Amino acid sequence: MKKIFKIIILFALMVFSLNFAEAQTIGDNDASINGSEFEFPPLKTVIDSVLKRNSMLKFRKNHIGVKESTLESERIFWTRNIGVQVDGRYGTLNNFSNNNDGVSNTVNSTLSTQYNYSIGLYLKFPVFDILNRKNQLKLARLEIEEAKSMTSFQEDEIRQTVIKLYQDVILKQKMLLIKSKNFGNGKVNMEMVEKEFRNGIVPIAEYVRITSITSNFEADYELAKSEFIIAKQLLEDMSGLVFDLRNSN
Numbered sequence: 001m002k003k004i005f006k007i008i009i010l011f012a013l014m015v016f017s018l019n020f021a022e023a024q025t026i027g028d029n030d031a032s033i034n035g036s037e038f039e040f041p042p043l044k045t046v047i048d049s050v051l052k053r054n055s056m057l058k059f060r061k062n063h064i065g066v067k068e069s070t071l072e073s074e075r076i077f078w079t080r081n082i083g084v085q086v087d088g089r090y091g092t093l094n095n096f097s098n099n100n101d102g103v104s105n106t107v108n109s110t111l112s113t114q115y116n117y118s119i120g121l122y123l124k125f126p127v128f129d130i131l132n133r134k135n136q137l138k139l140a141r142l143e144i145e146e147a148k149s150m151t152s153f154q155e156d157e158i159r160q161t162v163i164k165l166y167q168d169v170i171l172k173q174k175m176l177l178i179k180s181k182n183f184g185n186g187k188v189n190m191e192m193v194e195k196e197f198r199n200g201i202v203p204i205a206e207y208v209r210i211t212s213i214t215s216n217f218e219a220d221y222e223l224a225k226s227e228f229i230i231a232k233q234l235l236e237d238m239s240g241l242v243f244d245l246r247n248s249n
Helices: 002-029 043-053 057-074 078-082 127-198 205-241
Strands: 038-041 082-100 105-125 243-249
Touching: 002 078, 043 127, 057 078, 057 127, 105 205, 127 205
Parallel strands: none
Antiparallel strands: 038 243, 082 105
């Protein structure tokens, strides 16, 4: 029975030593987060930066330009039915003339080099184009309005997404600071319990319970840290901004 009791105590000490060593490493690696807060720019600044960088929004705006150009083309489309036609020819011409004076018939042939040209104005009246012109212009205007509406919708979606991400990263930062504080207090409490356990003041059951609580604090802290880093980096990537640290003390 004493042997089993010694094995349990030895195992508990090993678990505590391992957890304590990991906690020390975490404390060294996360010195840039613990006790500090990130300085976030104003929400409007973040929104404006995301709107400026968003590729889909750029595509929507370019699409408006395409539709406006289509409308301009439709407005002058009727001019294709009006035009000027110029025809020119240059070369050696063989001219024949026949002279009949009642007595004799004389045929004369002359060669001459000359340039002939002609200019003409044409005007067409395609019935379908005339009847359908109003519908084509209306369609082009509606496509512009549709493109503008899609752009506004895209901007609204981006704003709503950024607002959610902005508030989410602030919340996750607060949760991280709370979890970090709990974890720090848990480590201090664990150190005290460990000393009392070695001196025989704290029973093994209480020691194991405190060890389990401290491990839960550590797990909660790691989860909060991971969620905060993901949220922060996601917002930084969308906005192109870098959120700096400021000391909260």
